[in-house]
Amino acid sequence: MKYEKLIKYLLFILCLVQNGEIIAQKVFWASKVVSFSSEYSDPRTTKEFRAIQVLGRPSKLPQIGSAACAWQPMTQDNPEEEFIIVSFDTLMPIRQVAVAENFGQGCIVRIEAFDNNANLKPLWENKSSPTGEIGKMLNVILPKMTDFSVKSIKLVLNTSRVKNFNQIDAIGISQSEKPVVASINVSNEIPKNFIKENLGKNINSEAIEIAPVIAPDGKTLYFTRWKYPENLGKDKNQDVWYSELQPDKSWGKAIPIGSPINNTEHNAVCGISPDGKTILLNNVYLKDGTMEKGVSKAFKLKTGGWGFPRALVIQNFRNSSEYSEYSLAPNGRVLLMTTQTKETFGGKDIYVSFLQADDTWSSPKNIGNIINTAEAESTPFIAPDGKTLYFSTIGHAGYGNNDIFMSRRLDDTWLSWSEPQNLGSLINTPEWDGYFSISALGDYAYFSSQENSMGQEDIFRLKAPESIKPLAVVQLTGQVFDSADKKGISARISVQDLSSPSDTLSTEYDPFTGDYKLMIPAKKVYSITARKKGYLPVSEQLDFTNEKNFKEFKKNLYLTPIEVGQKMTLNNVFFEQSKYDLNASSFGELDRIVELMKEYPTMEIMLEGHTDNQGDWNANLQLSQQRVEEVKKYLSKKGILLSRIQTKGWGSTRPVSSNLTEEKRRLNRRVEFTILQK
Template sequence: MKNLYIALSFVAMSSSLYAQNANTKAADKLFNRYEYVSAAKAYQSLVDGGKADGYVYKQLADTYYNMFNAKEATTWYAKAVETPQDAETYFRYAQMLKTNAKYEEANKQMAKFAALAPNDLRAKAFKENPNYIPKLIGKDPSFTVKSLAVSSDKSDFGPVLYNNTLYFTSARNGSRKNYGWNDEPYLDLYQSTLADSGTFSEATTVASLNSKFHDGPITISADGNTAYFSSDSFRGSSFLKDKLNKLKLGKNNIYKATKTGDTWGNIKPISINSKEYSLSNPSLSRDGKTLYFSSNMPNSIGGVDIWKVAVNADGTFGTPENLGNKVNTEGNESFPFIADDNKTLYFASSGRPGLGGYDVYMVDLSNGSEAVNMGKPINTEKDDFSFSFSKEKNMGFFASNRNGNDDIFGATPICKLEVLTIVKNAKTGEILTDAKVSIVDDKKNVIASEMSNGQGEVKYTVECDKEYSIQASKDGFDGNSFAVAKSKGPKTTVDALLQPIDVIVTPVEIILKPIYFEYNKSNITQAGAFELDKLVQVMNNNKDLVIFAKSHTDSRGTDAYNMALSDRRAKSTVQYLISKGIDAARISGKGFGESELKVACGDKCTEEEHAQNRRSEFLIVK
């Protein structure tokens, strides 16, 4: 049903080598009247009767495309392209193939499309990055999603939350007659209340806004007293007459309503509506000054574009403005939603490189940046559209037919924290470039490592509310670790101040942080390796230096066992240094068991105290 509000009564006719004839007259009439369910049966009868050609196959495919029956559309596009077709047919075929994750075959059809329409923005985007799918699939998710119980067995879409009320559009009203486009009832506006528990009440109709025609989606002003919503132009007695098909052609229009008490009234079409083209899917900025909508009005780049218009203080409107090719393509863009910041726009597109069908994109309108595909799990190989976001509730909502029907989903942001590390000389404040900066999780696992840039910076994005640490090191400096406190973000800065390496060298020993070992183990840990690398640096800078390593255990276990364990730890330490290029003649070691405890706590030691006793020390022999 979302195709009604994306296609906006706009149907591209075939330009194949085949054309309409006496045999197709009845089916074509149904197609042109947008009665696609009946049209599909009529074209199918021509196929069954052996009267099909490239035109019939294409029309049958387009019929299923308009109903978003990807399986049938794919079948008949495959037959249609056995004969030469127009560029758009190859594009649509590629779209349907992607809905079944047949990306290699989709690329072949996109190549044919690009050859026929080389100047099309969609063709250019494909040729610039034909193998974008793996990168898109591998993109880190920004949301978790779940299906909401407010969905029905009919089409439900256009969800938007204002205060605690979720408004959406649905074809669930079984008491109304079905619409010939897809054999579902006409659309109505519904509402459901969000409880403190996070559940939604049973949906009810917004009776004061609904009519006998299609109604919805809706947008509501920040004060809750003004609504703009989509409805048929028939509601305002506006239509064109198609004498050939004996048809009254209505368009999608936008209507304005005001609230008195709990009831909407004073419903009027807005002044920029037209019976020549459609306007739909309104979204009002929180400051109430700009209305975004989708339309196929003149000067659109594609079939349907996203536009905006100024809402003046007196309620009148300015001149509609196309959002341009940073948003729109020669395909269809629809379902705009402007976020609370008045600059972030979410929208659905079939013309941009996506996973299949309609994908959701976001773009910052304030800086001229490119639109970004929101990736999985918001987007899938199917139709994903009508995304909205409530900053107050920190919740997103969208519609998708990933389960076979247009259903409503909730989207919860995955909290991300950007950690900016700036590496500096602790004595002089000088920026340190080419320093190794690693981010480490609370289990001491290194997540990633990079070298600091010309500004001494490294940025990492991690999950919120978790403990991390930054390890920074550079030749000539004493590497160190810096805590990253738990945070909900969105950003935090760590000043990694490194002392020159000579601060850890005394006349008698190399002062490192303790090289701790795990209980009953002798292998070098990641934290231990980070400290030992400092010793390697000192010994490389002082070629005559000879070191003796002493390894110790805690007091658990027998004396003999601990002596053997500490000796293994000493050998592990020595072997690590030799593996880093230190001459074996310059490093030796011995285990001392529990004979030199750092913390003499007997049988009452805490785990932290035991860990302090499991250590290595480094004495200067020469």
């Protein structure tokens, strides 16, 4: 009893009145189904209309009408009473019960409560006739706070009171007498007056234009055009088109992407890689010109065209839906897709798959019920930051028959997400809205909508509000050269997050196809490395911890041929301050040296350690020797014979920069690598 009184008192202080006015309202929505009389089931469905759909905040209201995200008893107009009992993540006295009746409103005849000792207490009895409303929020305000703590609520329905099926969207309790109102979870920071711009006749037509995909640099817009006279084939099925951004920031006249991506079947674009050289496409292209369900990638050729699309092999991939959409994360190793199986929450759900060492993709995993609902989810798009997800559904409270939502990834499992936020009524309309895409610049967002379209469906853009932008990213670009003749050479570029060494992005650089491009989140420190057979790998540190907005950063790299006498600085070998303990962020750099020495089994090297001039001269000399000895031990543990490694500590005797500032001194604290024998 003491515990219950304490809870009651705290909630009273937190939530109730001050000078007779309510200062806050906390609503607890049902978190567990205890029991129910029946639930709708159908061989064609999974979790649609089941009792569990009553849990959580309203999924349909403030809209009204039938919804798969609501509990529906098995039969309509049942002369026998139906009931459902739900419990909550709290135990407290209550003043209000709120029931979201989204469809067939008016069939609830009694509301009862169980106390902590399982005693059933009457709360409310319906003595009114049905009003004929389709749906609304039923607010039962009790005359006073209950004198017991409520453990669970029981709703009793007489479904014969309202013809056809009856549905309950959510059940909530509160200590406030202010009526609970169903609301849409929209960011408070979205402006009320931004302009949604139709892209005009260069992009849109009387046909259907959907699925805009903006290149990360914001300069090329790809989209899918359906039933257009210039499409291939007699049926004019879907084709992929693209447009280039003009100097005045308008879009040029759209051009079909051409063969082999466009054929007489359904062709649709899903995504584009950060460097613009890989395009993701719906369906699997067969050599005979036909298609089958799945997803493909096409690579840009040196001639400027596209190669024949190659199928992505996804383990245990199944999809009973006619449609599926895909989005590739900026690192190229994570694939989101929509698919429908016997295990989905209802309709299509969003799943995640990971690239494996054998170049196949792992069995898809459902990303969970924070995102997925009993309705169909569609058009997922992972932003260039690799964390922000945009998708569309009718399964979360919204404004129309399909709205666009945003959520942020919370960890590296890709299964934990923030609660989705609706992008607001100026983006979402009473019609179908989806296919949201945004560039790395975060300046404009692109999406498909039917409202105010030139045809059946058009592509729009708007100046992206700050609250719905992806997190800031850096577009890393550049070239790779031979340090001797300064000519461009092909190489493999990798960028490693030094705070999370396993998080690495890679790309192949070809001087004939332009700069390499990688998209990386800002506010971090990275190591960038270029590697090519016959050359010493080179790595440098990049610090973007202070970047708050999009930044394009050009970094050219120079590779040195492997020859006796060649020396390089190990820029990403780090030690604890004034100690010789290796920092874990050094392991990637040292592992590359291990790979090199295993590739050249007769290679012998010299490791030289250097410090700045701060502190005692003799102590610095000893520290520099200890540090290179520590590097030597690491290489030995990785299988390199100690006899192949010589070491020398120079202390502060060989500076390469001034010691007047910390920035300059940092250059003097280094480990150098010299080839003694090839």
